[in-house]
Amino acid sequence: MVRPERRYATRTALTGLVFCLAAAGCATDIDNGERDAPPAADARSPAPILVAHRGASAYAPEHTVASYELGIEQGADYIEPDLHITADGVLIAFHDLTLERTTDVEDRFPDRYREAEIRGEMTRVWPVSDFTFDEIRTLDAGSWFDPSFAGARVPTFREVVEVARGRAGLFIETKSPEVYEALGFDMETLLLGELAELGLAEPGADPSTPVIIQSFNAASLEILRHDHETRLPLALLVGGEEAASEWLSEEGLARAAEFVSGIGPAKNLIMADPSVVARAHALDLTVVPWTFRARSPGEGFTSVEAEMLHFLEEIGVDGIITDNPDLYPATRTAEGV
Ligand code: G3P
Numbered sequence: 001m002v003r004p005e006r007r008y009a010t011r012t013a014l015t016g017l018v019f020c021l022a023a024a025g026c027a028t029d030i031d032n033g034e035r036d037a038p039p040a041a042d043a044r045s046p047a048p049i050l051v052a053h054r055g056a057s058a059y060a061p062e063h064t065v066a067s068y069e070l071g072i073e074q075g076a077d078y079i080e081p082d083l084h085i086t087a088d089g090v091l092i093a094f095h096d097l098t099l100e101r102t103t104d105v106e107d108r109f110p111d112r113y114r115e116a117e118i119r120g121e122m123t124r125v126w127p128v129s130d131f132t133f134d135e136i137r138t139l140d141a142g143s144w145f146d147p148s149f150a151g152a153r154v155p156t157f158r159e160v161v162e163v164a165r166g167r168a169g170l171f172i173e174t175k176s177p178e179v180y181e182a183l184g185f186d187m188e189t190l191l192l193g194e195l196a197e198l199g200l201a202e203p204g205a206d207p208s209t210p211v212i213i214q215s216f217n218a219a220s221l222e223i224l225r226h227d228h229e230t231r232l233p234l235a236l237l238v239g240g241e242e243a244a245s246e247w248l249s250e251e252g253l254a255r256a257a258e259f260v261s262g263i264g265p266a267k268n269l270i271m272a273d274p275s276v277v278a279r280a281h282a283l284d285l286t287v288v289p290w291t292f293r294a295r296s297p298g299e300g301f302t303s304v305e306a307e308m309l310h311f312l313e314e315i316g317v318d319g320i321i322t323d324n325p326d327l328y329p330a331t332r333t334a335e336g337v
Pocket residue numbers: 032053080082095173214237264290291321
């Protein structure tokens with residue numbers, strides 16, 4: 001499992017936390033040659049896809065079975081687990097590198113914190129990677145959202161697959177693999193290993209449970225495509241201005257097309273330059289933006305429904321990632337996109 005060399009040289013934003021977790025007691029602000037082209041199996045879908053972001057996370061605590069179940073009930077084509085790795089090497093569905101925002105870890109393990117500098121202030125954090133899965137499993141991952149969800153547990157990745165199997169696809173995000181590499185874990189190998197054991201490692205293996213892997217970490221996706229030679233669809237997430245300059249230019253898109261089948265830009269990046277969609281499509285790259293939320297529609301939109309409709313029908317994206325799957329426009333008229 002331990003890799004002899006660092007593979008994520010292009011990623012620097014989380015360097016502080018890498019050292020924090022690999023040693024102890026420091027931190028950073030967290031939240032968040034010639035190559036063959038990707039296989040034809042990655043070609044764009046005939047109709048836009050609806051992705052339930054962290055489940056139906058507007059209505060249930062993110063990354064819990066309740067949230068994923070609700071996302072599927074609300075008609076999502078895919079649910080979206082983010083991946084982290086516990087101290088004993090278990091892949092779990094969880095968003096943050098640390099446990100305190102969405103669990104009761106502070107109450108349950110008050111002494112197991114590290115000091116971290118977050119947005120200029122020293123703060124106590126409880127990293128996922130400091131806890132075994134059995135410890136994490138004891139945490140309440142629901143009460144922070146609403147008392148009615150008290151006792152909700154952090155699921156393993158396998159449990160999320162079982163929720164989705166036969167009912168929805170999996171839009172899986174590798175989160176901060178460089179942090180876990182510094183701790184001796186190989187997220188891509190773990191993920192593909194579990195998918196293989198579950199019979200989902202090949203495109204079309206289970207048509208009722210399609211799999212797409214996404215990441216902000218381009219190196220993670222290159223490793224999946226080129227080192228592991230996966231044929232699964234891969235999507236490069238693009239967040240800030242810096243990443244947009246790197247990946248949404250003509251040259252950036254062309255380079256991305258060497259190892260991914262789609263891009264996932266923040267919706268504001270598409271609003272700033274909608275031409276990126278046509279330019280991506282010209283390279284046969286899908287475009288699935290994030291994150292559409294009823295509580296914060298984009299500037300200029302009176303509702304998230306109107307915003308989603310604009311992206312689908314006017315801009316022509318290939319899918320929508322939303323906390324509110326129930327508000328997805330009923331008429332999916334962008335057939336053939
Ligand atoms: O699918 C893209 C979206 O999930 C990325 O943002 O921070 O919610 O993982 P985040």
